[in-house]
Amino acid sequence: MYKSKIIFLIYALIGIFALAGCSAEKESNGKLKIVATTTMLYDLGLNIGGNHVEVKALMSPGIDPHLFKASAGDVNLMQEADIVIYNGLHLEGKMADVFEALSKGGHSVICIEDGIDSSKLLTSEDEGSVYDPHIWFDVDLWKDAAKHVAGELSKIDEKNAGDYEKNLESYLKKLDALDAYIKERTSEIGEEQRVLVTAHDAFRYFARAYGYEVKGLQGISTEAEAGTADVKSLADFIYERKIKAVFVESSVPAKTIEALKAAVDSRGFVTEIGGELYSDSLGDEKSGTETYILTFRANIDTIVNALK
Ligand SMILES: [Zn+2]
Numbered sequence: 161m162y163k164s165k166i167i168f169l170i171y172a173l174i175g176i177f178a179l180a181g182c183s184a185e186k187e188s189n190g191k192l193k194i195v196a197t198t199t200m201l202y203d204l205g206l207n208i209g210g211n212h213v214e215v216k217a218l219m220s221p222g223i224d225p226h227l228f229k230a231s232a233g234d235v236n237l238m239q240e241a242d243i244v245i246y247n248g249l250h251l252e253g254k255m256a257d258v259f260e261a262l263s264k265g266g267h268s269v270i271c272i273e274d275g276i277d278s279s280k281l282l283t284s285e286d287e288g289s290v291y292d293p294h295i296w297f298d299v300d301l302w303k304d305a306a307k308h309v310a311g312e313l314s315k316i317d318e319k320n321a322g323d324y325e326k327n328l329e330s331y332l333k334k335l336d337a338l339d340a341y342i343k344e345r346t347s348e349i350g351e352e353q354r355v356l357v358t359a360h361d362a363f364r365y366f367a368r369a370y371g372y373e374v375k376g377l378q379g380i381s382t383e384a385e386a387g388t389a390d391v392k393s394l395a396d397f398i399y400e401r402k403i404k405a406v407f408v409e410s411s412v413p414a415k416t417i418e419a420l421k422a423a424v425d426s427r428g429f430v431t432e433i434g435g436e437l438y439s440d441s442l443g444d445e446k447s448g449t450e451t452y453i454l455t456f457r458a459n460i461d462t463i464v465n466a467l468k
Pocket residue numbers: 226294360361362380381382439440
């Protein structure tokens with residue numbers, strides 16, 4: 161009787177250890193679990209983390225980060241992750257308290273804002289001198305973001321630092337090739353035609369880097385709606401400058417740009433809808449634009465083909 165109790169106890173203990181070992185294995189998979197807020201950061205995390213990470217994006221393609229609210233499930237996902245990557249600069253405007261709680265709780269977070277020298281940032285005077293969060297459409301700034309992610313990952317996971325450095329080096333080369341492609345395509349259009357009219361002000365870094373003028377119907381956040389006065393003055397501008405095309409954005413409803421086109425047309429000059437640009441989200445696999453590089457190439461092709 162006594163002996164069988166001991167044997168039972170031993171089996172029970174083995175069972176518990178086996179279970180514990182099994183679940184730990186299943187949970188970590190040996191890989192760091194990363195949750196990135198936007199699709200751009202999801203892609204960056206994958207490129208730098210490589211085989212050592214498993215990345216999930218909180219937002220799907222086409223989701224507007226300015227308006228995105230984290231659900232209880234999203235918050236859980238972030239709490240269970242080893243690392244959370246977010247843009248900052250108030251891009252994820254409705255999630256500030258979530259990030260604060262995560263970092264207060266000692267959670268590993270990588271905030272891209274911390275990796276970019278503030279002297280390189282643009283501000284919006286109209287919106288109370290707040291920083292413009294759309295840094296990803298200047299490849300140079302995105303290289304800084306990549307370096308920051310590699311540096312932070314190496315601190316968190318020191319034993320794989322060499323691999324993160326290697327991944328970074330190879331990704332920076334691809335980004336240099338992308339930068340060259342954007343400049344080469346831009347040179348196909350005359351300087352006076354390099355004007356980008358879009359639904360919201362997501363392309364000011366792009367404009368500064370590649371020599372375009374930009375006009376967004378809404379400001380740097382999509383939270384405030386464009387008024388009729390904004391539509392009227394922008395329509396006047398397009399009419400006077402005879403701008404061939406305006407662009408809709410994949411993460412913003414098309415109706416404001418359609419209203420703008422109608423206002424220009426009524427002045428007796430036809431401006432075309434030049435196509436859909438990816439602004440605050442990458443494309444999806446179906447569109448073949450599921451990476452940052454493919455998305456940016458698609459954007460520059462759309463812009464140049466419509467304006468030249
Ligand atoms: Zn935006």
